[in-house]
Amino acid sequence: MKKSLILIPLILFIFIIVVIVLASLNILFFWGINYSSVSAANGSPALKNLAYRIFQVLAVSVFTTIVLISFRVLKKPPSRFLSFLIILTTSYCILVLSVVGVLKTGGKSKPKQNLTYKLVPERMNSFKRHTVFPVRTNNGKDTNFVILDLNGGKGSQLSYIRNGEINWDNGYLVIRDRNKVIRAEEKSALPIVAEIFKKNAFVNLFLRDLSYFNNDILRLYNVSLKAFLILMLSVIFFFTVCGIFMRITRWPLFNIFLSFAVMRGFFSFYRWLELRVLPQTASVFTVHDFSYFFPSIVIGAVGLLFFLIDILFVPFNYWEKEITG
Amino acid sequence: MNDTPVRKVIRLLLVFYLLSYFLFFLYSIYRFTTTRILSVFMWQYLFNMSMVLFLRYLLPVTVSSVMITYSLTFKIGDLYTKSGLPRPFSEIVSAPLVFFIILTALYIAALEGLNPGAASKLESEKYLSSLAREYREEWQNELDKKQYKEALKYINLYLGIDRANKNILDKREDIRLLALGQETEEKKRTEGEKTKSSSVSLNKADEYIREAEKYFNTEDFFSAHYYSALALEIDPERADAKEIAVRSWEKIKNFAASKKEREEALFFKRKQEGYKALLGGEYIKAYYIFKALKNEKPQDRDVSFYFSESSKKISGISFFLNDAEKALTLPGSDELFFVNRKKGKEIEFVFIKKMVKTEGALYFSGIESLKIDKDGKIVYFFRAPYGKYINQTIVTKCIDRENENIHKESIYIAGNRPREERNIISLNPSPAELEKLHTGYGTLNGMSFAQLWFFRKDFAKYGFPLELIENAILLKLLEPFSFLILSLFGILLGWIFRIRYVSRPPFLAYLVIPVFPVIVFFAVELYTFANRIVLGYVLVSFGFSAALVFLLVLESFLLMLAMVLLAGQLTE
Numbered sequence A: 001m002k003k004s005l006i007l008i009p010l011i012l013f014i015f016i017i018v019v020i021v022l023a024s025l026n027i028l029f030f031w032g033i034n035y036s037s038v039s040a041a042n043g044s045p046a047l048k049n050l051a052y053r054i055f056q057v058l059a060v061s062v063f064t065t066i067v068l069i070s071f072r073v074l075k076k077p078p079s080r081f082l083s084f085l086i087i088l089t090t091s092y093c094i095l096v097l098s099v100v101g102v103l104k105t106g107g108k109s110k111p112k113q114n115l116t117y118k119l120v121p122e123r124m125n126s127f128k129r130h131t132v133f134p135v136r137t138n139n140g141k142d143t144n145f146v147i148l149d150l151n152g153g154k155g156s157q158l159s160y161i162r163n164g165e166i167n168w169d170n171g172y173l174v175i176r177d178r179n180k181v182i183r184a185e186e187k188s189a190l191p192i193v194a195e196i197f198k199k200n201a202f203v204n205l206f207l208r209d210l211s212y213f214n215n216d217i218l219r220l221y222n223v224s225l226k227a228f229l230i231l232m233l234s235v236i237f238f239f240t241v242c243g244i245f246m247r248i249t250r251w252p253l254f255n256i257f258l259s260f261a262v263m264r265g266f267f268s269f270y271r272w273l274e275l276r277v278l279p280q281t282a283s284v285f286t287v288h289d290f291s292y293f294f295p296s297i298v299i300g301a302v303g304l305l306f307f308l309i310d311i312l313f314v315p316f317n318y319w320e321k322e323i324t325g
Numbered sequence B: 001m002n003d004t005p006v007r008k009v010i011r012l013l014l015v016f017y018l019l020s021y022f023l024f025f026l027y028s029i030y031r032f033t034t035t036r037i038l039s040v041f042m043w044q045y046l047f048n049m050s051m052v053l054f055l056r057y058l059l060p061v062t063v064s065s066v067m068i069t070y071s072l073t074f075k076i077g078d079l080y081t082k083s084g085l086p087r088p089f090s091e092i093v094s095a096p097l098v099f100f101i102i103l104t105a106l107y108i109a110a111l112e113g114l115n116p117g118a119a120s121k122l123e124s125e126k127y128l129s130s131l132a133r134e135y136r137e138e139w140q141n142e143l144d145k146k147q148y149k150e151a152l153k154y155i156n157l158y159l160g161i162d163r164a165n166k167n168i169l170d171k172r173e174d175i176r177l178l179a180l181g182q183e184t185e186e187k188k189r190t191e192g193e194k195t196k197s198s199s200v201s202l203n204k205a206d207e208y209i210r211e212a213e214k215y216f217n218t219e220d221f222f223s224a225h226y227y228s229a230l231a232l233e234i235d236p237e238r239a240d241a242k243e244i245a246v247r248s249w250e251k252i253k254n255f256a257a258s259k260k261e262r263e264e265a266l267f268f269k270r271k272q273e274g275y276k277a278l279l280g281g282e283y284i285k286a287y288y289i290f291k292a293l294k295n296e297k298p299q300d301r302d303v304s305f306y307f308s309e310s311s312k313k314i315s316g317i318s319f320f321l322n323d324a325e326k327a328l329t330l331p332g333s334d335e336l337f338f339v340n341r342k343k344g345k346e347i348e349f350v351f352i353k354k355m356v357k358t359e360g361a362l363y364f365s366g367i368e369s370l371k372i373d374k375d376g377k378i379v380y381f382f383r384a385p386y387g388k389y390i391n392q393t394i395v396t397k398c399i400d401r402e403n404e405n406i407h408k409e410s411i412y413i414a415g416n417r418p419r420e421e422r423n424i425i426s427l428n429p430s431p432a433e434l435e436k437l438h439t440g441y442g443t444l445n446g447m448s449f450a451q452l453w454f455f456r457k458d459f460a461k462y463g464f465p466l467e468l469i470e471n472a473i474l475l476k477l478l479e480p481f482s483f484l485i486l487s488l489f490g491i492l493l494g495w496i497f498r499i500r501y502v503s504r505p506p507f508l509a510y511l512v513i514p515v516f517p518v519i520v521f522f523a524v525e526l527y528t529f530a531n532r533i534v535l536g537y538v539l540v541s542f543g544f545s546a547a548l549v550f551l552l553v554l555e556s557f558l559l560m561l562a563m564v565l566l567a568g569q570l571t572e
Helices: A007-035 A050-075 A080-107 A192-197 A201-223 A225-241 A252-284 A290-313 A318-324 B005-031 B039-056 B058-072 B089-144 B148-161 B166-199 B205-217 B221-234 B239-258 B262-279 B283-296 B301-314 B321-327 B449-461 B466-496 B507-511 B515-542 B544-567
Strands: A130-135 A144-149 A158-161 A165-169 A172-176 A181-184 B333-343 B346-358 B361-372 B378-390 B393-395 B411-415 B424-426
Touching (some): A007 A050, A007 A192, A007 B515, A050 A080, A050 A201, A080 A225, A130 A172, A158 B361, A201 A290, A201 B515, A225 A252, A252 A290, A252 B515, B039 B058, B058 B515, B089 B148, B089 B449, B089 B466, B089 B544, B321 B378, B466 B544, B515 B544
Antiparallel strands (some): A144 A158, B393 B424
16 A cells, blocks of 8 residues: 555656656757747747746656656556556646646647747858848948848849848748848748757657647647546556556566557557548547547547456566566 | 676677668668669668668667667576675676777777768769769760760760779770771871970970070971060060060061962961960960861961960860850759858858869859948949859859850959959868858768868858857767767666566567667667757857866766666666
8 A cells, every 4th residue: 555655756756857857858949949049129938938838748748757657666566456546546637737737827829939030140041942141241230131042043042132121020031121022931930050959850750749749638628628638538548558568578678668669659649540540530420529539539448458458468467477486 | 607798798789780780781772773873883882871871870779789788688697606695786787887988989980980981982972873874864965966076075984983884885985986087087186286285394494495496497486486485474584585586576477478378368367366365365365266277277286286275274264164064964062152251341252053073173053252341332243154163263254165256254243343353253162161061051961070170160251150060069079978878878777677587588589679779769869859959058058168068067977877877786
């Protein structure tokens, strides 16, 4: 009993540590990619969206906590069902309360990116098909711009705007003088240092899947609280049941790797369910609000399947067999 | 304990390294197609490609191997002494620790030494293959046009890349026979030219005067005047040179007047005109005059000689449009944009749409140059369709080999420059640096730490953000730390989650081993990304020195953490 109850503070402790680490990285990342060159007039926009940045790491933090707490369960095995219930309920409460709490304090919707970037003077500021070089003249002003427009076609691709005016229009850079207007057409307009924070392909794929899952949580929270709570339950149930992978073979290292691979795979699976399976299934089932509950049902069903396999085929002390004999 | 921990680690590492190299080799074979790479480069390509991939994924392969060694290969007998007491964990881990420090040094040596070499060879194989494909197309086009000499030129260029291709060698023989007549004729034409060219190597005033006297005595007054003029260029005060120059000029004038036949007189007059142009520095004009005269009388020794001289002279101030157009169909570097020069607040920008390296020449297309003065006014802004790299400059004047009326040069959109500078851009970056100055923040991939370090200041000088190259330097510095730290964490995780079979592990355990490097790779990518975020933040907010210090502190902390956690392990 004592061994099981100690799991509650442990879960909380691990969750807080994981959230702090991941949220810090997330804030630094978004600061780098979006705000590092933002005009001082915007204040501290990175902190303005703090709630949303924390929200983005909540789900993955809870799932990581469940995987990490499973080590403890393996090392010092408590009561099988009590520990299962404790992990399930504590994680569920943490996830729901933290998500609701964070969303209520200001992260209810994805923040709109309407920023005023500060072009770095005397340097190439590169956009997708444009490069802008603010030229600093004797008077110390940065109102002259050399612009390379690779969409320029057969004519000159270099142009020069003297005493120009610079604006940011919904993510588009607009530079104009009396005679011409240059408009950086790509929405991916980024400040210079964003290049430093560029993601590599594998990380990018993972963050894409994770972001899809988070956006879906946000969508459900906004349209149907019931669907949101059920989804949270089925996902937490799925991850708690995935403790089976920690014990599935007697090679702990492999089990650990498998558990992390399942966690990674979950986000891709969720995206695949929503984007590929749901549109086809929705045409067959015409039940009201079917799409809200579909992922919860599938994930819950997969979780139940793992649960049955765990109960029927994988003894709780299987992992330690070769030690205890 | 017969098998020491280091032996276990080395044995499995070798197996992992060999297997991974073999897999990368197989993958390279899968990726290899003769449409992309010439078959002559096949083996080099396969070895280089597998080496580049092997080095790129060496870290996850090493960490996986270490994890598996410590997780799978230590039996109960290895962990206890003969008297049944557990061995201290430090005994199991201390020697491998030293080994990993050495391995880290080797890893960095391989990354800095082998990787840039293999990567650049790979790029060069790709480039040469695409070049060879272009040459092949060119010679087929020339054959269709029955231009056998040109076709022979391209097939020879092709064979410069693919030397031992028997089919092409046979084909070249056929084309060579077809071009033979033309070639022989051309040889005859240039015979006289060569005789004179050889004496041009005389580079002292005395030797020029001796030559001038010799030609004067043989009544070759053009050559006599030419050599005396060369001697005067070296020593303008030489009376003997002046005398020969005056006397031979008189003879040239008299000789022209004494000719009765109209055609010959006209020919002579044109020769005189060309000669004047050559001496007066109008080399392009001289070139076209002697070119036309050469077509009329190929056997005329004077014409051949001065045609050759004028060709040499124009090669310093212009180039042939035909050569540029042909070269620029080849693959090269696209869209280069940089600050060429900056003096105080005066700044000159250069944009190059395409740059192509051919054998011994560097051609450009779509050149634009813009200079702004300290008050922000345009000094000049011009466009030029083509350019050639000559003596650290881009020369933008190009002429047609045959037609005097076809030429291209800089078109000034705003401002102007002195006549002698209108078609010249003095380049600050070297040709090797130019390749790194792509729009969209240049290309720093494939550069070694030393190259990055030395290119750092120039990169900023060319208008690129310094932070980018500094970030690349920091990431290079991170590599040895990541290798050592992750290897130590690999030992730790492998040990904590080791298999506890008294006998051999089940066969299934061996089957899942190939999955490990894949998952470790993902973990390594996340670890690197997290480091990148934190280092990027410190770099952007506090500068390079602070980021360097922070990197050392952070990595030392992580290294210490790994060592402390390792030290805390038990064998029981």
